[in-house]
Amino acid sequence: MIKPGEYIRDIFAQPVGTVLVARGWVKTRRDSKGISFVQISDGSCFTDLQVVIEAGTLPPETLEQITTGACVEFTGTLVESPAPGQPVELKASGCTVHGAAHPSSYPLQKKGHTMEFLREIAHLRPRANTFGAVFRVRNALSYAIHRFFQDRGFIYIHTPIITTSDCEGAGALFQVTTLDVAAPPRLADNAVDYTHDFFGKPAYLAVSGQLEAEILALAMANVYTFGPTFRAENSNTPRHLAEFWMVEPEMAFCDLDDDVELAQEFLQYIIRYVLDTCEADLAFFAKRIEPTVVETLEHVAQASFERITYTEAIRVLEASGRSWEFPVEWGSDLQAEHERYLTEEVFRRPVVVTDYPRQIKAFYMRVNDDEKTVRAMDVLVPRIGEIIGGSQREERPQVLRERLKECGLPEEPYWWYLQLREYGTVEHAGFGLGVERMMMYLTGMKNIRDVIPFPRTPGSADF
RNA sequence: UCCAGAGUAGCUCAAUGGUAGAGCAGCCGGCUGUUAACCGGCGGGUUACAGGUUCGAGUCCUGUCUCUGGAGCCA
Incomplete structure (x- = not known):
């Protein structure tokens, strides 16, 4: 060797x-x-x-x-x-x-190939300049993520890949089964009898480790996960994968302001680290992939992020004088065109939007005193859109029960999640960073399939 | 999944319904220091797939597949 x-x-x-x-x-x-x-x-x-x-x-x-x-x-x-x-x-x-x-x-020539062609030869593309640079940056990013959290005393934890709770509400799930899919055992009413399945009930690939990370945070204060997650959504875009990597810190004794502050420090730290250690690779991306990439990173590494509430964002959008394809209205979620306008045209830097209406956000987000909004935050960056999503979690058991009911979710599967609020609850918060989205931001690569060695997308899981 | 576009040589692309071409790569030869080397020559095709219209289809029509961009979902 x-x-x-x-x-x-x-x-x-x-x-x-x-x-x-x-x-x-x-x-x-x-x-x-x-x-x-x-x-x-x-x-x-x-x-x-x-x-x-x-x-x-x-x-x-x-x-x-x-x-x-x-x-x-x-x-x-x-x-x-x-x-x-x-x-x-x-x-x-x-x-x-x-x-x-x-x-x-x-198949690899010394001259330019399209990204589409290189994707078809994923066993050889790491030998191409672009992909060597991409995977070195990915390595540096991974190392920087660990170093950031380790330097701050966070505990690295591993949340499960397989889960039997299909009710996290974060999109379609991949089912995991050892049953014969052609002829599964059936109950009298012809429904599949999952008592014969490997786990005795339906099981899925996890869409997030957050709920389990909260368990560890309510014992070890500051923790983070860094692993693969899976979404079976049939989304076919340059920003989505069926299998992607996510970093999810979770902090006890932490409110939304602390959460936003950590997210900014975190992004700036990893950008600085990659700027300092991958100079030649970044110079290549600036020359051949995206001319603005290095100057953007240098700028973002120092500038503080813009921070506005959802309600303020709606006002800005209404005052823009633009005609939107999707109407701007308090209570409906911000569309891609709205997010792009805010981060690319109004502020021209990362924007943190907080305090979204409760009806468009997940049950676990803490309800604000106004009863209309929850303590959610999205970090939006130019060119990529949402790169981080996070929230302060609802730590009050009664309010959490109400929110479950409001979202049409049963209490029973969340018995342990509720019990965390009964025994030693404390305000806590966290966020999720999509590693591949971050890679796109760092490299200027236009398609998420080209920042992971072996992309999985609908209809495609080769290599 | 919806909308739009594309699929022709190994790669990137041309070709008014009328004989499928070029550049690059490869191969052969040349050149005492190249940098996406350069110069000369040679070979290279089931025009994505299945039907249809037509005297004649790469070109027009229908279906399927794949890819790309946009949207939704989200990280």
């Missing part, structure tokens, strides 16, 4: 004259009379290592196998490059070709 100090990233930091080994995959090769130039990458950094092969150095049968896509291992000396384009290069003395890649059938 490649050990620390041996990555191509590390090789660039070695002094000229060092004899070393470089391993990776061939990006491209150029030939002149008597000399060949091979660029290799091991994914450790954006920049390829240029290997120079002078005529006669390698046997012809080795040389002819060094083609785009091949896996190679060079030995050589690090030398100053006489030509512009790279400060150092490897002067090859030997080469082992671990795996050739037949050039006439290897």
